[in-house]
Amino acid sequence: MKHAGLWQLVIFGAVLRAVTPLAEEPSAPPPPPSPPAAAPEKATATAMKKVVKSDAEWRQLLTPEQYHVTRRKGTERAFTGAYWNHKEPGVYRCVCCGLELFASDHKYDSGCGWPSYWRPLKPEHIGTEPDYSFFMVRTEVHCARCGAHLGHVFDDGPQPTGLRYCINSAALKFEPRPPAAPPPAAQLPASPPAPPDPEATR
Numbered sequence: 001m002k003h004a005g006l007w008q009l010v011i012f013g014a015v016l017r018a019v020t021p022l023a024e025e026p027s028a029p030p031p032p033p034s035p036p037a038a039a040p041e042k043a044t045a046t047a048m049k050k051v052v053k054s055d056a057e058w059r060q061l062l063t064p065e066q067y068h069v070t071r072r073k074g075t076e077r078a079f080t081g082a083y084w085n086h087k088e089p090g091v092y093r094c095v096c097c098g099l100e101l102f103a104s105d106h107k108y109d110s111g112c113g114w115p116s117y118w119r120p121l122k123p124e125h126i127g128t129e130p131d132y133s134f135f136m137v138r139t140e141v142h143c144a145r146c147g148a149h150l151g152h153v154f155d156d157g158p159q160p161t162g163l164r165y166c167i168n169s170a171a172l173k174f175e176p177r178p179p180a181a182p183p184p185a186a187q188l189p190a191s192p193p194a195p196p197d198p199e200a201t202r
C-alpha cells in the first residue's frame with residue numbers, strides 16, 4: 001500500500017510535468033539590450049581619406065597660434081578669438097584641412113568666451129577622445145580628417161542634444177553662406193498689363 005501510494009505520486013508528477021511543459025520551462029531570456037549607438041564619428045571617420053602632413057608642413061601652413069592650438073592641443077584665451085561672438089550665417093571649416101565642421105545654425109551664445117555649438121555639422125567629421133590633462137576629465141574634439149585639435153565637448157549644452165562643443169576660433173575658418181537665391185519668376189508679382197495702344201484702334 002505504501003509503494004502504491006508512492007507510485008501514484010510519481011505518475012501524477014509525470015502527468016503534471018507533461019501537461020504543463022511551458023509553465024515549468026524557464027522563460028526565454030530577454031533580448032540583450034541593444035548596444036549604444038556607435039559614435040558616428042568613429043563609424044565613418046575610418047572611411048574618410050585622412051590628411052597627413054609632417055610637423056614642418058603644418059608649421060609652414062599655419063600661423064603660430066593656429067599651429068599651437070590645432071597641432072599642439074593649445075587653447076586660445078577666452079573672449080579673444082575671432083568667432084566667439086561671431087553671428088554671420090555660414091559654415092566653419094577646419095583651419096588645417098578645410099573640412100566642414102560646424103554651422104552657424106547650431107551656434108549659440110554659451111557665455112564661455114569660445115565659439116559654442118550644440119552639434120557638429122556632420123557627426124562623422126568630428127572625432128572625440130578622453131582628455132585627462134590638467135587634472136581634469138574632459139572629452140577632446142578633433143577634426144576627423146586631419147586630427148586637428150579643435151576644443152572639447154561638454155554635456156551642459158542646450159537641447160535637443162544637451163551638448164556644448166567649445167571650440168577654439170584658431171582651429172576654424174569661417175565661410176559665409178551665399179545669399180539666398182531670388183524666388184523663381186513665376187512667384188514674382190505679375191507686372192500690370194500694358195495700356196492699349198491708341199494707334200492700334202484707329
Ligand code: FE
Pocket residue numbers: 094095096097098099143144145146147148
Ligand atoms: Fe582638419
